[in-house]
Amino acid sequence: MPPDAPAVTALRRIAFLLELAQEPTYRVRAFRRAADLVSAITADELDRRIREGSLQQLPGIGAVTALAITEAQRGEAPIYLRRLESTEGRAVADDAAVLRGALRGDCHTHSDWSDGGSSILEMAEAARSLGHEYVALTDHSPRLTVARGLSAERLGQQLEDVERLNAGLAPFRILTGIEVDINEDGSLDQEDGLLDSLDIVVASVHSFLRMPREQMTERMITAVANPRTDVLGHCTGRIVAGRGRPESEFDADAVFEACRRFDVAVEINSRPERLDPPKRLLRLAVEAGCRFAIDTDAHAPGQLGWQIRGCERAAACGVAADSVINTLSATNLTTRQRSAH
Numbered sequence: 001m002p003p004d005a006p007a008v009t010a011l012r013r014i015a016f017l018l019e020l021a022q023e024p025t026y027r028v029r030a031f032r033r034a035a036d037l038v039s040a041i042t043a044d045e046l047d048r049r050i051r052e053g054s055l056q057q058l059p060g061i062g063a064v065t066a067l068a069i070t071e072a073q074r075g076e077a078p079i080y081l082r083r084l085e086s087t088e089g090r091a092v093a094d095d096a097a098v099l100r101g102a103l104r105g106d107c108h109t110h111s112d113w114s115d116g117g118s119s120i121l122e123m124a125e126a127a128r129s130l131g132h133e134y135v136a137l138t139d140h141s142p143r144l145t146v147a148r149g150l151s152a153e154r155l156g157q158q159l160e161d162v163e164r165l166n167a168g169l170a171p172f173r174i175l176t177g178i179e180v181d182i183n184e185d186g187s188l189d190q191e192d193g194l195l196d197s198l199d200i201v202v203a204s205v206h207s208f209l210r211m212p213r214e215q216m217t218e219r220m221i222t223a224v225a226n227p228r229t230d231v232l233g234h235c236t237g238r239i240v241a242g243r244g245r246p247e248s249e250f251d252a253d254a255v256f257e258a259c260r261r262f263d264v265a266v267e268i269n270s271r272p273e274r275l276d277p278p279k280r281l282l283r284l285a286v287e288a289g290c291r292f293a294i295d296t297d298a299h300a301p302g303q304l305g306w307q308i309r310g311c312e313r314a315a316a317c318g319v320a321a322d323s324v325i326n327t328l329s330a331t332n333l334t335t336r337q338r339s340a341h
């Protein structure tokens with residue numbers, strides 16, 4: 001079955017929209033698995049099974065996916081897909097829409113090399129389909145073992161992979177990168193030479209989040225002052241969903257002043273459970289004269305569409321488009337980061 005068969009396209013689009021709507025992973029996975037399955041059988045077998053009504057005998061195809069496949073192969077838009085499409089086009093504030101329109105890429109995403117759910121190629125193709133010119137691949141660093149952080153050796157392999165993929169994706173570009181852990185002492189959890197070779201370095205605190213205020217401030221400033229850091233990821237570490245997690249305590253004036261001074265972009269993290277930094281801090285960063293990166297921190301293709309949430313928050317807090325680094329072209333962005341390294 002060619003990978004662009006109507007049923008395959010429809011099933012992948014459904015999965016994408018479910019992720020965008022934050023539906024549980026198992027539901028999304030059912031559609032992605034069905035798409036893989038359909039692409040693995042011949043066009044003849046698919047036609048025969050649709051005629052005989054025997055699609056559901058295939059493992060992993062249920063009533064809902066079978067109906068969507070049948071409708072798509074008939075040349076109709078599946079009802080399931082139409083329902084999802086109709087809720088997607090919700091109105092957003094004009095400023096946020098303008099800001100979103102100015103974004104050319106995403107500076108913080110994960111693949112299945114660390115704790116993401118999809119391949120690098122699938123993430124890149126989804127980013128391209130959103131109109132992006134580039135996506136930075138920023139998998140985790142070694143110490144974050146729960147997220148299968150990449151050793152120096154694996155990161156080296158990933159860089160080779162990205163180079164190969166980029167040859168086929170041009171003019172679209174996967175920017176090389178990392179979400180590097182900020183160690184307890186403010187140092188970065190990866191070899192300097194490797195960090196130097198990357199297009200984008202997002203530095204984030206993932207451990208010892210409850211450290212005393214003075215120490216946390218010093219830790220973050222040390223990381224921001226590191227010439228290899230380009231973006232300060234989800235600065236408070238708060239989680240606003242479920243049982244949640246409170247913000248880390250630090251001197252925000254001092255940290256944002258360091259970001260301005262060392263030209264490190266403050267990330268506006270679009271993940272619905274993070275929404276980090278909170279608006280009061282985001283306004284503070286705007287007043288401090290910081291630059292920003294409006295990122296999704298996507299761990300799956302559909303999550304790449306969450307960027308509009310970050311744009312809404314940015315617009316509400318007065319972030320100007322020309323202070324957002326991912327409104328730059330890939331070339332301008334990487335030359336800018338390079339000269340800083």
Ligand SMILES: [Zn+2]
Pocket residue numbers: 179204206233234
């Ligand atoms: Zn993170």
Ligand SMILES: [Zn+2]
Pocket residue numbers: 108110179297
């Ligand atoms: Zn991340």
